Structures are given as structure tokens and as C-alpha cells.
Amino acid sequence: MATRRRLTRIAALAGAVVLAASACSTNGDDGGGGGSGTGNGNGNGDYTGGEINTDLRNPQALLTTNTAESEGASVLENVFTGLVSFDLDSGDIVHEVAESIETEDSVVWDITLKDGWEFHNGEPVDADAFIRAWNYGAHGPNAQRANFFFERIAGYDQMQEEGGATELSGLEKTGDLTFTVTLSAPFTTFEVALGHNTFLPMAQACLDDVDACNDEPIGNGPFRMAGPWEHDVLIPLERWEDYPGSNPANIDRLNFHIYADNVTAYNDLQAGTLDLLRVTPPELLPEAREQFGDRFIAEPRSDYTGIALPLYNDKFQDVRLRQALSLAINRQEIIESVLHGNMLPADSVISPVIPGYTEGVCTHCEFDPDRAQELLEEAGGWPEGERLQLHFHPGAGHEEWMEAVGIQIQNTLGIEFDIRNELEWADHLNARDDEELEGPYRSAWIMSYPSQEYYLRPLYHTNGSSADTGWSNADFDRLVQEGDEAPTLEEAQERYLEAEQVLMNEVPVIPLFFGRTSVIYQDTIENVIYNVYETNPSWVDLKVS
Numbered sequence: 001m002a003t004r005r006r007l008t009r010i011a012a013l014a015g016a017v018v019l020a021a022s023a024c025s026t027n028g029d030d031g032g033g034g035g036s037g038t039g040n041g042n043g044n045g046d047y048t049g050g051e052i053n054t055d056l057r058n059p060q061a062l063l064t065t066n067t068a069e070s071e072g073a074s075v076l077e078n079v080f081t082g083l084v085s086f087d088l089d090s091g092d093i094v095h096e097v098a099e100s101i102e103t104e105d106s107v108v109w110d111i112t113l114k115d116g117w118e119f120h121n122g123e124p125v126d127a128d129a130f131i132r133a134w135n136y137g138a139h140g141p142n143a144q145r146a147n148f149f150f151e152r153i154a155g156y157d158q159m160q161e162e163g164g165a166t167e168l169s170g171l172e173k174t175g176d177l178t179f180t181v182t183l184s185a186p187f188t189t190f191e192v193a194l195g196h197n198t199f200l201p202m203a204q205a206c207l208d209d210v211d212a213c214n215d216e217p218i219g220n221g222p223f224r225m226a227g228p229w230e231h232d233v234l235i236p237l238e239r240w241e242d243y244p245g246s247n248p249a250n251i252d253r254l255n256f257h258i259y260a261d262n263v264t265a266y267n268d269l270q271a272g273t274l275d276l277l278r279v280t281p282p283e284l285l286p287e288a289r290e291q292f293g294d295r296f297i298a299e300p301r302s303d304y305t306g307i308a309l310p311l312y313n314d315k316f317q318d319v320r321l322r323q324a325l326s327l328a329i330n331r332q333e334i335i336e337s338v339l340h341g342n343m344l345p346a347d348s349v350i351s352p353v354i355p356g357y358t359e360g361v362c363t364h365c366e367f368d369p370d371r372a373q374e375l376l377e378e379a380g381g382w383p384e385g386e387r388l389q390l391h392f393h394p395g396a397g398h399e400e401w402m403e404a405v406g407i408q409i410q411n412t413l414g415i416e417f418d419i420r421n422e423l424e425w426a427d428h429l430n431a432r433d434d435e436e437l438e439g440p441y442r443s444a445w446i447m448s449y450p451s452q453e454y455y456l457r458p459l460y461h462t463n464g465s466s467a468d469t470g471w472s473n474a475d476f477d478r479l480v481q482e483g484d485e486a487p488t489l490e491e492a493q494e495r496y497l498e499a500e501q502v503l504m505n506e507v508p509v510i511p512l513f514f515g516r517t518s519v520i521y522q523d524t525i526e527n528v529i530y531n532v533y534e535t536n537p538s539w540v541d542l543k544v545s
Helices: 070-077 127-138 206-209 211-217 262-271 282-295 317-328 331-337 369-378 401-412 426-432 452-460 473-485 489-506
Strands: 051-056 084-086 093-095 098-103 110-114 173-175 178-182 223-225 234-239 255-258 300-308 343-345 390-391 417-420 441-445 507-514 520-523
Touching: 051 070, 051 173, 051 262, 070 223, 070 255, 084 206, 110 127, 127 173, 127 178, 127 206, 206 211, 206 390, 206 401, 211 489, 262 282, 282 441, 282 520, 317 401, 317 489, 331 343, 331 401, 331 507, 369 401, 390 441, 401 417, 441 452, 452 473, 473 489
Parallel strands: 051 255, 390 417
Antiparallel strands: 084 093, 098 110, 110 178, 173 178, 223 234, 234 255, 300 441, 300 507, 343 507
16 A cells, blocks of 8 residues: 655745735736735744734625635634645645645545634534535535635536535545545645635534624634624724634734725824735835835735736737747836836746746746847738737726836837726726737736646636636646646646746746735834735734834
8 A cells, every 4th residue: 555645845935026915816906815824833922912903905705715815815814724824934834723634646635633623603623614614615506706726626516506516525524523535636736725715614603604704704713803894994803812723813903904095004004093004005115115114024925917918819829929029028127117126027927935936937038129029020020000909907006017018019029009908807807708808918816825836727727717818738738737646746846847838938928027015014013024825914923012
């Protein structure tokens, strides 16, 4: 019999991220995102008490299986603790509620839970708590936004229609604290994926009244709800005194004040109403750096921004044209002149903070006007009299840098352009899905769990859940699948890298920027540590001075 292996180590690499954080963790608006658990194990339990006030955009939802964007995830990572989290220093998988996660073949996964964990209402966090949550999230008629995260578990397809199955055949309870997960195909990275908030447990009381739980989640994390979510106003959290985890909160209360924009939040920080601002408005970055000094944190994040190309439009079918467009863009110049230096030029679609990132995979991401002009000529030029249409949604700070991209392409290749930002976010996404956009469009991505796979399969695999460029490549699909089925994480990373190389040579998307955080805070708080896996400060580590 094969010996069981425990997948515990991933390598952490330093790097960088993009723009303001109020975005979806799929094709998010402005590149926000989120994870689950309490992070890295740096919390030392050095309790100081006190209260901290910070900012948030209004979440879509606070139900774990219905949260697929950054703002809701920022709350859930405090209210819940999941099976695993990730150490900030080493990148190691840290078992939180999980005692062990074992597999022989990356298909069947045996999960054992630690004893003694409870929800804030006293219910046990046992095998049933995870099974009920995942079944609810996977059941198509429940219309959960994070439903697709369960698609790898056996029985998922049978749960998508009304009148179909209501339980995943791949979930089997084997004891009060043990259950088995059977996937429909090998997925070596499954233990890493379990760090996403979709896979958090759910109390029975929450399942009995999901609407009430959406406004006042019942978690098992270091903070609990101090009252219901006041929509558009406040989400109040308080320290859970009986938290059994290794990283209890250092403060008594954490208040998320809800803002429609971060300029107003910045002004409130200046006025002393807020203690910490999660994202500084781009236009105020120079002022914030000067005023806050060491209390301005520019740390790596996991998102990148680029422009995707609609290959369903015949004008973009020639790979040499796509390569020429990428080579025509001077990323560093835009960063310095428009983005206030808070980004780094992207050389990949995978952030440098992700295990397996390799520098320079995009060989067409260096500014090279001569080569760009040669490739455009080889491709037969740009259609005479047609203008390049650059699409993005309004009101999120993308106007200046998108115009700068257009100007550089025009100056280098002689292709005139139009800015197209007439569609609001939801309509813009629908136009992507319906293949209605006439030209390149802003695209951004942030990790839901730290794996190359999450940057590749959803966006670029032929059957990807967020694939909207019309690009399809059999070699890429095969290599991603080989990465999924590789016997070790290290071998998976090698296959994903090969897939990324195919992608970057074909250029269905042009990587532009890796960004960084822009957290600022008052001198009344300390121990502000950025958690790249939660894309937030490490809330449990914060202290009141």
C-alpha cells in the first residue's frame, strides 16, 4: 500500500500588487481579494485591549459560501478560522482547525479535525459543520457566488439543477471529527485551496436561517460579531475571549466603517475618526508617504493588472499583433508618471508573492518600440482607418493609466485609440461574458489561495470559470491538467510554469502592473503587520499603543 504523504510546505516569495481594494477576487473591480483563517501564527497573545476603527466598502454578502470578493472576506477572516492558513514568513501551510489532511493519490483526502473547537454560539466545529457548509454552497439552486469552488468535489454536477442531488457524493463523514473528501480528478493543490473562505464551517443555526446569518455570521474565529451588519454603515466585531486557536486577538473591538469611496475614508483618518486606512487613494499617495512616514506600509500584495485582448474579434487573431501591443507599452514610465510609484512592472500574470513565480516569463513585457514596430509590420499592420478601443468601467481610478497606455501605443505603433468607459461595472462584466467588447479591456486578478493554478485555470483554460478572451490552447490546457495531477506541489509548480510560458508567448492578456499595499495608520496603534494571504493587515496582531 502507498504510504500517506502530508502536504505541508510551500515556498514564499517576495513581490508586489495593484490599485484600490474593493474588488472581486475573480475578475475583481480594483484588485481586492481575501482569504480565510487568521494568517500566520505571528500573534503572540500579548493582549492590550482597546478599540480600532478601520474602513471597508459595503460587502456583497457575509455568508461564507456567498462571499467571493474582498470586502466580505475581510470580515470573515476575523469571524472564522478555517482548516488551514499560511505562515507569513515561510509560506508554510498551517493547520488551524485541521489536525491532519492526508492523501495517497490527490483524489481522496482524509481530514481530521482538532477537538475543542466551537462556534461562537457554543455549537461544536465538527465534521458535520464542514459537510453542511460545503453541501449548501455546492447546491446550485442556493445560488451561492462561491459555488464554483466546489466543482472539483465528486457529485458537484449532479447538484446544479433544481430537483437534483442535495449532497455531494464526494463528502463522507467517518467520525465526529473526521471526514473524507473525494475529488472527481487528482488535484495536488487541494490542501492549499482549503485556505479560501468558501471552505469554512457553518453552524447549524446559520443553516437554519441563512438570511440572519448573512447579517450576523456565527463564526469560530478570534473575533465575533458585536451586533448585526448595519448595511452601508458599520460591521462591529469584538474579541472572543474563549478562542481556542494559537493567535487570539490583541484588541477588544474592531469596527469596520463602511465607505462609498476611500477619499472620504482618508479624510476621516486625517480627522482622527479612523485609526487605519486599508488603501490610500492613488492621487493622495505622495501626500500620505510624506505625512505618515514609517506609518505608510508599501508591502507586496498578490494582485496584478493587465489588459485582456478579445480574440473573438478577428483583428486580434495574429499573435504578432498582440506581442507588438505589449512591447509598445513602457510600464515603468506609467508607474512613475501616473501611478505615483506604488506599482511594479509586471512580467507575468502570476504575482511574485505566489509560490512558483518565475521572473521574466513574459518575454514581450519589456518596452521595445523597434521590435514592436517590426512585429506589427510582420502581422500586416493595423486596419486602416480603425481606432483601437480601450474598455474599462468608470469611477475606479483607471482613466489616467488606461489613457497613458493608449498614448504609448499610438506613439509607438501609430494606432489611434478611443477610451471606452461608458459601461458600469456589472454591464462591463456582462459585455465581457457576451463577447461584445471591441478592443482590449482592463483585467485584474488576485489570489483566493496561493497557487499558480488559481491564476491560470479560471482565466485562460478553455473551460475556465472566468475565461472571457476567447483564447483556447490545447497545450496550455494539458499542462494545467498535468499540474493539477502532479504527485507533489513542486512538480505541480513546474507544470504550471510551462503552461504560463505558453500563455505568455501567445499573449491573450498583456500584463502591466504588480502593485503594493498603501496602508496608513495613526500613531495610537502599533504592530501593524501586512498579511499577504489575507490582503489586509494582520488584524489579530494589531495593538493599541
